[in-house]
Amino acid sequence: MTDVVLITGGGSGMGREAARRFAGRGASVALFDVNQPGMAETAAGFDTVRGWSVDITDFEAVKAAVAEVEAAFGDITRLYNCAAIMPFGRLLEQDNAIIHKQMAINYGGLVNITQAVLPGMVARGSGDFVSFASMAGWIPMLKTGGYTATKFAVRAFTETLWHENMNCGVRFACVCPPPVATPLLKQGKESDWPKMLEGERGKTIEPGDVIDAVEATLDKGKFFVYPTRDAKIGVFMRRLFPNLIWKQVHEVEGF
Numbered sequence: 001m002t003d004v005v006l007i008t009g010g011g012s013g014m015g016r017e018a019a020r021r022f023a024g025r026g027a028s029v030a031l032f033d034v035n036q037p038g039m040a041e042t043a044a045g046f047d048t049v050r051g052w053s054v055d056i057t058d059f060e061a062v063k064a065a066v067a068e069v070e071a072a073f074g075d076i077t078r079l080y081n082c083a084a085i086m087p088f089g090r091l092l093e094q095d096n097a098i099i100h101k102q103m104a105i106n107y108g109g110l111v112n113i114t115q116a117v118l119p120g121m122v123a124r125g126s127g128d129f130v131s132f133a134s135m136a137g138w139i140p141m142l143k144t145g146g147y148t149a150t151k152f153a154v155r156a157f158t159e160t161l162w163h164e165n166m167n168c169g170v171r172f173a174c175v176c177p178p179p180v181a182t183p184l185l186k187q188g189k190e191s192d193w194p195k196m197l198e199g200e201r202g203k204t205i206e207p208g209d210v211i212d213a214v215e216a217t218l219d220k221g222k223f224f225v226y227p228t229r230d231a232k233i234g235v236f237m238r239r240l241f242p243n244l245i246w247k248q249v250h251e252v253e254g255f
């Protein structure tokens with residue numbers, strides 16, 4: 001049976017990395033993105049990768065595109081939900097519409113793609129459901145509040161979804177990477193980049209490292225994907241010593 005992979009945000013970054021990796025193994029890959037040139041770059045050199053221009057916040061458009069993918073390629077066997085934006089800023093200074101927009105894309109998009117794709121996987125009793133949260137889904141910091149709120153929401157939604165559909169044959173993963181070298185970071189840097197993410201603290205890993213970790217985590221039957229040891233330790237520290245982390249954040253930011 002052909003692997004049919006649907007990747008939101010497949011026109012860039014980690015979505016692109018996953019798309020090209022799965023296509024290289026013979027999968028049919030559907031990309032949903034608002035970035036058409038990006039999708040064309042992802043698909044370059046592969047006959048089995050096709051882009052759909054879909055705004056993930058539009059539920060009707062998402063459902064219609066999912067139906068087209070299944071008509072073209074067959075039942076979806078893997079979902080990677082990568083679409084996101086990352087504008088940073090202090091919450092009282094950030095544009096109201098931007099704070100709402102990032103929730104609509106980063107969290108609302110997950111809700112839409114889940115309701116469009118997961119019922120089919122559950123009915124078939126198989127599939128991989130991969131949701132991209134972040135270390136930001138565990139650790140709030142100064143200037144990242146709007147984005148972090150979206151990632152807390154993604155983590156809570158995905159964790160509940162997993163528990164509501166345990167043992168149905170679908171494998172679930174919630175990905176919590178540290179900073180990754182993709183174009184997403186540019187959005188943060190062009191807005192109001194926190195000092196906490198400068199230098200060694202903001203050291204990036206490569207998109208391929210994250211996709212390796214996703215596959216290894218699914219194969220081990222685990223849910224949370226921490227691509228580095230430091231990411232795992234950071235989350236552990238936040239859970240045990242939130243005040244200690246806040247103290248460090250204030251010291252570093254200087255307010």
Ligand SMILES: NC(=O)c1ccc[n+]([C@@H]2O[C@H](COP(=O)([O-])OP(=O)(O)OC[C@H]3O[C@@H](n4cnc5c(N)ncnc54)[C@H](O)[C@@H]3O)[C@@H](O)[C@H]2O)c1
Binds near residue numbers: 013081182
């Ligand atoms: N890069 C990082 O440092 C990092 C770290 C942790 C988690 N993440 C998460 O990993 C995921 C992938 O991030 P990335 O770094 O590959 O990002 P990226 O910016 O490289 O790619 C994101 C893609 O989402 C698309 N997108 C934006 N709005 C959309 C919309 N309304 N509808 C459809 N597509 C839309 C963009 O056009 C882009 O192609 C995101 O959920 C991100 O929050 C990223």
